[in-house]
Amino acid sequence: MIQMNDRTAELSDAISAAASAKRSLQIVGGGSKLFYGREPEGEVLAVGDHTGVTVYDPTELVVTVRAGTRLSELAEVLRRERQMLPFEPPLFGPHATIGGTVACGLSGPSRPYRGAVRDFVLGVELLNGRGERLRFGGQVIKNVAGYDVSRLMTGAMGTLGVILDVSIKVHPLPETEKTLCYELTEQQALKKMNEVAGRPLPLTGACYYQGVLSLRLSGLAEGVSAAVDVLGGSQASDGDGMWSTLRDHSHPYFLSDKPLWRLSVPSAARSLDLAGETFVEWGGALRWLHSELSPDLIRASVEALGGHATLFRGGDRTGSVFHPNTRTLHDLNVRLKQTFDPEGILNPGRLHPDI
């Protein structure tokens, strides 16, 4: 049972007090993603005990949950109704929360096929940088009233508000999953990933590591087995295990001490010729790179392919962790920040030195 715990009043008071004193706050849920983004600063605002599933009727395909609720507990509540979070969020630790997941905007291996966390966020309730409670979006799948502030909160790293609760569209659990493997070069694998994604097959994952392309198929047994017949390849014995270690970064690839770069590129972009070990997922659209090359060199190479690079883990967190935006885009970001957090006290510097 998930504890029902409403800490709105305390959180609101803490934020408005900090705003009056212009004191910075770092928002912490379960603390499993403290490594991500620029170095956190300021007094800790703990949201991990603001918990509970407040609305969940499985037949509406929507769940509303308080931000501090642990991801693992939410997943269990959904699993009992044979449902799931479609964006397959990473579990970087047992305490990871849904609020932190939404704030960091992280999605797992199914992202290119089912969608990203932002695609499933239907509404949020938040406290702005003055501690005012605001509600945007709602609990319905279609809603175009007002600007889409709920999705704006996704990936904002808590810099625009403290998420109190979030309404998320859920999916039924697939009846069957199978993983097919192929020994290929990276170039061949990239080609196949893109080719397969253009065919009407129940594809929900495609990754490539150390000479092996893995494709995951999910859905009704009939559809999956028909796809297996079409695609051939060898069936992985522990497909589920591989996908979850990739999702949670517990796969041996992620154990390196070198800085980990997250390179987001067009799925059909050619192989990157950067020194360092890579892991390709998202059907080619996400390339992980362990490398000690200079950030400028990595950024320039990725930009040339139409993508962007994030220093995901390790390395120098005092500089630009996220890819710099153009001047105009950056100014728009700054003005949005000022709208939601005029005193600049919420997770200052976590996303960008000026934000």
Place this chain on the structure above:
Amino acid sequence: MKVGNVTSNTGQSPRFFRALRDVLPADGLLVSDEERRPYECDGLTGYRELPLAVAMPDRLEQVEQILSLCDRHGVPVIARGAGTGLSGGATPRRDALLLSMARFSRIIDVDPVSRTARVEPGVRNLAISEAAAPYGLFYAPDPSSQIACTIGGNVAENAGGVHCLKYGLTIHNIIRLEVVLIDGEKITIGSEALDSPGYDLLALMTGSEGMLGVVTVITVRLLPIPVSAKAVLVAFDEVEKAADSVAKLIATGVIPAGLEMMDNLAIRAAEDFSDAGYPRDAAAILICEVDGTEAEVDRQIELTTSVFASEGAIDIQVSATEQERQRFWSGRKNAFPAVGRISPDYYCIDGTIPRQQLGRVLAGITELSSTYGLRIANVFHAGDGNLHPLILYDGAQPGEFERTEELGGKILELCVKAGGTITGEHGVGLEKIDQMCVQFESSELEHFHGVKAAFDPRGLLNPGKAVPTLARCAEFNAIHVHDGRIPFPDIDRF
């Protein structure tokens, strides 16, 4: 609201018009009454106004220069696509330049490998799927106006369609936008990759109703065309049973590609119009489409029909051929014109509710219908809770349109009370500006104004639409508490 038919476009400096002429092609500036007349309204035809002038650029540089000119001269700009929008998002103002993007109608390229297409905003929605079809791909959002509506307008409204539950809205199917800001600077939002650094401006732009910038290029995602699709036509003798069966169906884990409901008045109108084979005496019908491989479709048909049977359906037909599937849909797809035939005018409402509230909300709508003495036909995207009550009225009867509008407002407020929203896919525009005051608190509206100001500090893009001023809401709420009647219906709503 009464809008005067102002026929002169004086008030703007001749210098502004001279500069506009210099920027635009010879036939690209419409100023005479006859030329401006076709632009006096969009799909919300109850509101009409001649624009200051209509600019029809055909190159990006012209758009940049026009916006920069408007910015310097302080002239408001309203962007327009095909003008099919139903909420008045493109309703002109006499002091604003109407910027028609119709000449930006090029499909720049279709990339079958990365499954994307780059298109200009004036490209019709359906034309994208037509261009992608040779590669076995399609563009998923399919608003019912898809033959005519443009992708630029779809982005502005975050358009949906009948396949949203499975395939998502516009926001889920676009990845990159080129946008010109009010000062004439072009920016790129999103990318060909699956995400971008910084705040999710793509989400803000989508559905922003032309308030933040003018979109000039859109990169859309294309999906593989399913191998097979079948539709089930199900009849019920009670609306409640139809609604319950939808919940039961979702509980089995099937996500239909489309799931539509119509009530008896809508059924009869549609049947008279299109011979779709709907049972005329049913209280409600459902059209449920499933897609996938042949085997998946057969299995889903088995699951859905057994749910409908156990929920007390009085008739279940499964499409045996593609022709029959199209026939099942024909009635639904023509529901609006069909209703147009049984009434001199109709007014389409667009609320969304949690599906479990359907019975309650429909009962409320029936009650309002009799209070106002106006018939209502209900068409419902049952899968995603998006309700389209069609109010039948006669615009020639004095006061009937005003009564219809008021009834529409009441229905939207009912949707908000049921935990839903005032607009699922048509946008706020001018039409629902007062109901925004019901859905949002002033502090929330202030944040919307802040978002607007971040992009358009002087408020020149589509002013007066989408987000009401706090003053307007104070007035609306104050009056609203009494009897919902606006004492000065003639005051300017902008």
